[in-house]
Amino acid sequence: MNNLLEVHSVSKSFGEHTVLNNVSIAVPKGSVFGLLGPNGAGKTTLLRVINQITMPDTGHVLLDGEPLKNAHIKDIGYLPEERGLYKTMKVGEQAMYLAQLKGMPKAEAKKKLHEWFERLEIGDWWNKKIQELSKGMAQKIQFVVTVLHEPKLLIFDEPFSGFDPINANIIKDEILRLKNEGATVIFSTHRMESVEELCDHIALLHQSNKILDGNLIDIKKQYKTNTFEVGLNTDNPEQVRKSLSERFIVSPAEFRTLGNELKLNIKLSQNGSSNELLSYLTGKGDVSHFVEVIPSVNDIFIKTVKSN
Amino acid sequence: MNHLPLIIKREYLTKVRNKSFIIMTVLSPIIMIALVTLVAYLSQINNDKVRHISVLDTSGLVYDVFEDSEFTKYNIINNMSLDAAKVVVKEQEDYGLLHISAFDTPENITKGIAFYSEESASISVISDLEMKIERRLTDLNLIAKEVDISLIKSSTIDITIKQENFDGERTSKLDSFFKLIFGGASGYLLFMFIIIYGNMIMRSVIEEKTSRIIEVIISSVKPIQLMLGKIIGTSLAGVTQFAIWIILGGVLFTLVTLIFDIDLSQLQTPQQQLLQQSLSDSDINTQVELGLAAIQRLPLVNLIIAFFLFFISGYLLYSSLYAAIGAAVDSETDTQQFMFPILMPLILSVYVGFFTVIEDPHGTISTLFSFIPFTSPVVMLMRIPFGVPIWQQVVSLIILITTFIVTVWFAAKIYRVGILMYGKKPSYRELLKWMKY
Incomplete structure (x- = not known):
């Protein structure tokens, strides 16, 4: 079994409104899976289906090869986007309560909580009430509670919203640590830079449909245009540009360098080789910069969403 | 996994530890007792004041019925004109002046009696005077018509009807x-319990929505478990509060009566008057005996069992509706439109209970309302002491429990969808649509 989670053609509508239309995804074991999509695409509903909060109209979900059932609750840790804590309860009490709801025995929950609190340096919050904490502090506790019972599958809906960069980094490192310890992670976010950093698989939802999914590297390969970013020191930039445009598709490029060279994006034909371009360029001047343009997740996101 | 005990425990502890809950629990009986004591004390002061009433009896036939009592002193005026008497009484700052003019026959005098006072006189004073004069005038009238009064008095018969049902009770x-x-x-x-703790359940559901913890919770437990846990936990907190109120209230009540020596019987309700009326001619020992016998004659076992069954099912029926309302809205201010249909049958049942059942416990209306599920808990509980056939109780209970199950199902649907809806104030039509989700 290579996939920890498989969603098979799940559909869900609320009244007339279709929220998920025949969506299937597969999350490989040990991967960090990015679930992307504009607002209202159906991400949260899909996550709720995976968490058995919402029942799908059609389709089914397999966790570790088994159809979802009640006992799977303890195998999943879910940090929803709309998250909060009981304001008047004390931090420790509340964390204990939530941990026990996930089926942890009392003593184990206490021990694990103290470990986590120590590691995140929040040990002295145990007896504070939630309403005395800042939003970021409360988020940290929510994170701990989500991962405490060491589930196989971790689901984070916009995990970094509400964190300052320092704390966001701490959380990011913790997520990577959990992944290295064997957990599988599903991420839902708008923040493409964190997708770029963390995810190895993505799926893109748009208007209730899945419009793209797969290994991030494969997708990037699929979306690359054989375009190179080139910096060239030459005495006669205008002439070089002109002769280049006769052979390739050329457009001005924007990147920062130390010199004042000619900066161009050069797109090769489908089968064009980079060596050929490079040797052509070396004949025209000094090449100071030569990089293949890899589409960012952001570009892919915008491009696919617009084309749909 | 059954998390119900865990949820109940949390709900109970959070409620019971809440500062305003503790304050209310301690303060309410104190305030209640203080108010009752104050009212009793004030009415005692009021009654302690001695009233001076002057009587100007021109006829000279009635004045001797006015005998001084503890709080009323009569001052008989002779040989004075009415106007002069008024001036004197006003100067003396007496309570008032009773004037009885001369008359030829007792029947005519009724037009010639008047009471003058600075402020309008209290009803009890006037009716007391009227009663005294009436008696005397009736006697005079009888004498005038040559009837032997002593014969009437000696032949007067006083009866109390013994009531017995066909089974000999x-x-x-x-x-x-x-x-x-x-x-x-x-x-x-039951009525009070539903209103107070139903609202508490509703608020705690709304709190879960506004604090956004709900989704975290229901990724671990089924919404219906959470809902039932909340209802049971809050109810247990309510029972605790009620028990403390009764104990604390009882202790305070006894203390206050002992310390201030206040006679609370002065605050009489019509029921108490009924009691006293029925006891007026027996001494204390027989009173106690009669009371115990009367309690023993109540269908006690039936009463207690029915009380628990109807109380619990009725309360659960309403509280699941309160929970559903809490789930459907975002804030307490939005609850108004949904509260009305809940409060209507509740208030109706109390009205039916207090007016119809007392008048005629086995009449059509009382019987009908003791079967309709939303009014049956209150109305049936009020009817049972008067003896309701067991089959009626069972049928009513079955209807009630069936309705309860349907309502919980319906409430759980609204709850399940509602707790994840934010920022919308749903209409009834939308609630119906949620049924299908």
Whole structure:
């Protein structure tokens, strides 16, 4: 079994409104899976289906090869986007309560909580009430509670919203640590830079449909245009540009360098080789910069969403 | 996994530890007792004041019926004109002046009696005077018509009707009194309980929505478990509060009566008057005996079992509706439109209970409303002390429990969808649509 989670053609509508239309995804074991999509695409509903909060109209979900059932609750840790804590309860009490709801025995929950609190340096919050904490502090506790019972599958809906960069980094490192310890992670976010950093698989939802999914590297390969970013020191930039445009598709490029060279994006034909371009360029001047343009997740996101 | 005990425990502890809950629990009986004491004390002061009433009896036939009592002193005026008497009485700052003009026959005098006072006189004073004069005038009238009064008095018969049903159980006015107390108290208790703790459940559901913890919770437990846990936990907190109120109230009440020596019987309710009326001619020992006998004659076992069954099912029925409302809205201010249909049958049942059942416990309306599920808990609880056939109780309970199950299902649907809806104020039509989700 290579996939920890498989969603098979799940559909869900609320009244007339279709929220998920025949969506299937597969999350490989040990991967960090990015679930992307504009607002209202159906991400949260899909996550709720995976968490058995919402029942799908059609389709089914397999966790570790088994159809979802009640006992799977303890195998999943879910940090929803709309998250909060009981304001008047004390931090420790509340964390204990939530941990026990996930089926942890009392003593184990206490021990694990103290470990986590120590590691995140929040040990002295145990007896504070939630309403005395800042939003970021409360988020940290929510994170701990989500991962405490060491589930196989971790689901984070916009995990970094509400964190300052320092704390966001701490959380990011913790997520990577959990992944290295064997957990599988599903991420839902708008923040493409964190997708770029963390995810190895993505799926893109748009208007209730899945419009793209797969290994991030494969997708990037699929979306690359054989375009190179080139910096060239030459005495006669205008002439070089002109002769280049006769052979390739050329457009001005924007990147920062130390010199004042000619900066161009050069797109090769489908089968064009980079060596050929490079040797052509070396004949025209000094090449100071030569990089293949890899589409960012952001570009892919915008491009696919617009084309749909 | 069954998390119900865990949820109940949390709900209970959070409620019980809440500062305002603790304050309310301690303060309410103190305030209640303080108010009752104050009212009793004030009415005592009021009654302590001695009233001076001057009587100007021109006819000279009635004045000797006015005998001084503890709080009323009569001052008989002779040989004075009415106007002069008025001036004198006003100067003396007496309570008032009673004037009886001369008359030829007792029938005519009724037009010639008047009471003058600075402020309008209290009803009890006037009716007391009227009663005294009436008696004397009736006697005079009888004498004038040559009837032997002593004969009338000696032949007057005083009866109390013994009431007995066909099975040979005896009843009396005293019994009716206890039935009223038992029925009224349990019905009213349920009513209060639903209003106070139903609202508490609703608020705690809304709190879960506004604090956004709900989704975290229901990724671990089923919404219906959470809902039932909340209802049971809050109810247990309510029972605790009620028990403390009763104990604390009882202790305070006894203390206050002992310390201030206040006679609380001065605050009489019609029921108490009924009781006293039925006891007026027996001494204390027989009173106690009669009271115990009357309580024993109540269908106690039936009463207690029915109380628990109807109380619990009725309360659960309403509280699941409160929970559903809490789930459907975002804030307490949005609850108004949904509260009305809940409060209507509740208030109706109390009205039916207090007016119709007391008048005629087995009449059509009382019987009908003790079967309709939303009014049956209160109305049936009030009817049972008067003796309701077991089959009626069972049928009513079955209807109630069936409705409860349907309502919980319906409430759980609204709850399941509603807790994840934010920022919308749903209409009834939308609630119906949620049923299908």
